[in-house]
Amino acid sequence: MTREGYDALREEETALWKKRRRVVKILAAAAAEGDRSENAEYIYRKKQLREMDRRIRYLQKRIPELKRIEGPPHNTEQVFFGAWVTLEDEKGEEVTYRIVGADEF
Template identity: 40%
Template structure:
């Protein structure tokens, strides 16, 4: 399988989530299941079914995180330079609204647009890759094409 690029911060966050699921959440749900079993008839025991459902979610997330982390290729953006690429922190200017936004281009598993972490596979990130400060880009969005200017590129 292909490696999954991610920053050190993204790797650490996913690893911390995995540890929490294994050491806190999993034991807690096992206790909940045991307590619910003590209440008797499992066929009509809502607590038991809810706990089993939560256990299923936790186990699924653990498997997902283990798979992602096993394929992770941690990239240190501070060691990079040049035009925009994975790990770059980019400030762009919306040419229509004159609004500046700053994003770091990160891997799919760590992307969070609200936190300024832009998925490398997103249309905006794909349009930014290879560009430099001062370049303009056009991005197709559901609301039509948007124009942006690259204000700054940093690797931190």
């Protein structure tokens, strides 16, 4: 994984925890209003909290398993994660891609 991708996942996890605290406060206020079965705010915030918790759990399991690429590869004849690859078609037009893992695309 590229350093940028790794840092983006760490930032996402931090932002989710901050947002989660706000959602929990709103959820508590909605729950205090009474009948939860007809309380749209309560139902929506519970769903939002479930989705956030699912993503946080995924990131907590995934981030420690990731291997960051810290520099260019030693062998420039092969393509590795984090590499920029430029392709040229028959017309001479070039297209540049960056090879990244599933967590970055």
